[in-house]
Amino acid sequence: MTQGSSRSGDGTPEVVVLGAGPAGLTASYELSRQGVRTTVVEKSPHAIGGISQTASYKGFKFDIGGHRFFTKIPEVNQIWHEILTTDFLKRPRLSRIYYKNKFFHYPLKPVDALRKMGVSDTMQVLGSYAWAKMFPSKEEVNFEQWVSNRFGKKLYSMFFKTYTEKVWGMPCTELGADWAAQRIKNLSLGTAIKKALFSKKGDATVTTLIDEFEYPRFGPGQMWETCRDILVERGHDVLMGRAVETIHHRDGKITGVSVKDVDGRVEHLPATHVISSIPLGEALRRLDPKPPADVLAAADKLRYRDFLTVSLVLTGEDLFPDNWIYVHSPDVHLGRIQNFKNWSPDMVPDRSKTCLGLEYFVFEGQGLWAEPDDKLVELGGVELEQLGLASRRDVEDGTVVRMEKAYPVYDGVFQAAVDTMRSWLTANLPDLQQVGRNGQHRYNNQDHSMLTALYAARNVLGENLDVWQVNTESEYHETMDRGQPRRVDETKQPATV
Numbered sequence: 001m002t003q004g005s006s007r008s009g010d011g012t013p014e015v016v017v018l019g020a021g022p023a024g025l026t027a028s029y030e031l032s033r034q035g036v037r038t039t040v041v042e043k044s045p046h047a048i049g050g051i052s053q054t055a056s057y058k059g060f061k062f063d064i065g066g067h068r069f070f071t072k073i074p075e076v077n078q079i080w081h082e083i084l085t086t087d088f089l090k091r092p093r094l095s096r097i098y099y100k101n102k103f104f105h106y107p108l109k110p111v112d113a114l115r116k117m118g119v120s121d122t123m124q125v126l127g128s129y130a131w132a133k134m135f136p137s138k139e140e141v142n143f144e145q146w147v148s149n150r151f152g153k154k155l156y157s158m159f160f161k162t163y164t165e166k167v168w169g170m171p172c173t174e175l176g177a178d179w180a181a182q183r184i185k186n187l188s189l190g191t192a193i194k195k196a197l198f199s200k201k202g203d204a205t206v207t208t209l210i211d212e213f214e215y216p217r218f219g220p221g222q223m224w225e226t227c228r229d230i231l232v233e234r235g236h237d238v239l240m241g242r243a244v245e246t247i248h249h250r251d252g253k254i255t256g257v258s259v260k261d262v263d264g265r266v267e268h269l270p271a272t273h274v275i276s277s278i279p280l281g282e283a284l285r286r287l288d289p290k291p292p293a294d295v296l297a298a299a300d301k302l303r304y305r306d307f308l309t310v311s312l313v314l315t316g317e318d319l320f321p322d323n324w325i326y327v328h329s330p331d332v333h334l335g336r337i338q339n340f341k342n343w344s345p346d347m348v349p350d351r352s353k354t355c356l357g358l359e360y361f362v363f364e365g366q367g368l369w370a371e372p373d374d375k376l377v378e379l380g381g382v383e384l385e386q387l388g389l390a391s392r393r394d395v396e397d398g399t400v401v402r403m404e405k406a407y408p409v410y411d412g413v414f415q416a417a418v419d420t421m422r423s424w425l426t427a428n429l430p431d432l433q434q435v436g437r438n439g440q441h442r443y444n445n446q447d448h449s450m451l452t453a454l455y456a457a458r459n460v461l462g463e464n465l466d467v468w469q470v471n472t473e474s475e476y477h478e479t480m481d482r483g484q485p486r487r488v489d490e491t492k493q494p495a496t497v
């Protein structure tokens with residue numbers, strides 16, 4: 001074991017930040033503004049940005065899921081613009097749903113949808129909607145019942161069921177109704193139609209977040225790599241290829257963190273504060289001394305859905321105009337397709353080619369996750385052809401990136417488990433602050449992940465902010481309202497009307 005050097009004996013906080021994703025880097029960035037040095041440790045040997053990294057293959061760049069930059073938090077917006085003073089583009093958005101060989105505009109536009117559905121499906125949609133209004137399911141405990149009661153069975157089966165089941169890998173009858181309520185709140189078929197039909201062009205109620213978003217010229221990784229560069233310039237250490245082994249504490253105080261490098265060497269970093277964006281359960285399990293048995297049992301209860309991207313390089317300049325397409329078709333495994341050139345033209349080094357990210361929702365170690373990369377690249381070509389988006393002969397090359405723990409699962413036990421861990425941490429070890437997405441086991445996008453980190457950094461500086469109060473769910477909405485940006489997180493939620 002090597003000993004890292006203690007940086008202060010004068011009461012200056014010694015802060016070790018766990019994870020170099022948006023949350024970890026933001027914590028460090030905020031402290032750097034106040035002149036407090038940090039050490040960031042990241043288990044990946046090369047990738048900066050966590051789930052918000054940009055991967056690269058022979059010069060073609062792609063995200064782990066397309067990452068839009070949008071927020072209603074001014075401080076977060078300011079940080080993005082401080083980090084990327086140039087190269088932060090405003091991009092137009094087009095996304096559609098593929099269903100039964102047709103492309104429906106997303107968010108759904110009733111006229112477009114009715115035209116594409118045809119008479120028979122339209123009659124069934126209206127009939128089943130009327131039926132649901134007159135005879136709603138009395139029991140509303142699962143996702144299927146909740147959505148069908150509001151939209152009718154037909155719309156549910158067209159635009160909710162398949163995609164949701166692909167994302168979560170379980171039947172909608174096993175997903176809780178509260179999950180649906182949380183993700184699709186404040187929306188009914190009636191209001192969706194009214195908004196789509198009666199909102200005027202240019203109306204502040206249907207503005208920029210729907211039609212455009214910000215995006216770094218070379219993908220989200222550019223934001224976080226630039227942030228890393230700023231931190232290093234300001235004298236911070238960003239240690240790559242260091243996995244957290246142990247978080248040491250004594251008498252309610254943090255004393256240090258041990259990390260293991262890729263060659264198995266263990267290094268001890270003294271610390272008075274830890275800001276941690278590593279998965280909540282893992283952080284608790286890595287404590288020395290260990291927390292009580294009920295806390296450890298809670299740590300073992302958290303589950304995740306994992307994710308893989310098959311990134312294909314294809315011949316062809318302009319395959320389709322969308323940024324991304326939701327695939328609501330049960331005939332193929334893939335759930336969503338990103339066309340990265342439409343996010344930013346600089347994501348491809350050769351304009352005569354296209355780079356697509358085919359997204360598969362999986363469980364680590366099982367099914368497609370365990371397939372060899374060449375098989376997955378082949379599958380990607382076959383499925384693209386099946387959807388009529390490209391010929392598999394046009395696929396020139398491809399690669400696969402697997403991302404574990406992409407989605408924290410909200411099942412029947414997660415909330416109680418999180419509450420147990422949070423209460424114990426708050427009462428017993430306040431200088432270990434859990435931030436970010438998996439750090440809090442929350443569906444945070446970058447902005448809320450960053451906000452938890454800003455709070456944690458300010459707490460190190462003496463403020464008393466509750467990092468767990470940053471609430472993402474309360475702000476998920478479908479449109480902007482009177483110039484007040486509201487959020488759409490359809491990156492993960494089922495497509496909704």
Ligand SMILES: Cc1cc2nc3c(=O)[nH]c(=O)nc-3n(C[C@H](O)[C@H](O)[C@H](O)COP(=O)(O)OP(=O)(O)OC[C@H]3O[C@@H](n4cnc5c(N)ncnc54)[C@H](O)[C@@H]3O)c2cc1C
Binds near residue numbers: 244
């Ligand atoms: C498919 C998909 C699409 C998305 N789209 C958007 C979008 O459009 N807009 C948006 O704003 N957000 C989007 N998000 C959410 C966004 O990716 C996350 O909010 C953000 O990356 C979370 O940041 P974080 O730092 O909390 O966690 P992460 O990005 O997960 O970073 C955590 C870091 O900790 C490291 N780590 C983990 N364990 C250890 C360990 N033991 N030791 C050391 N390091 C460790 C990891 O390697 C990682 O680098 C999307 C997410 C997904 C899955």
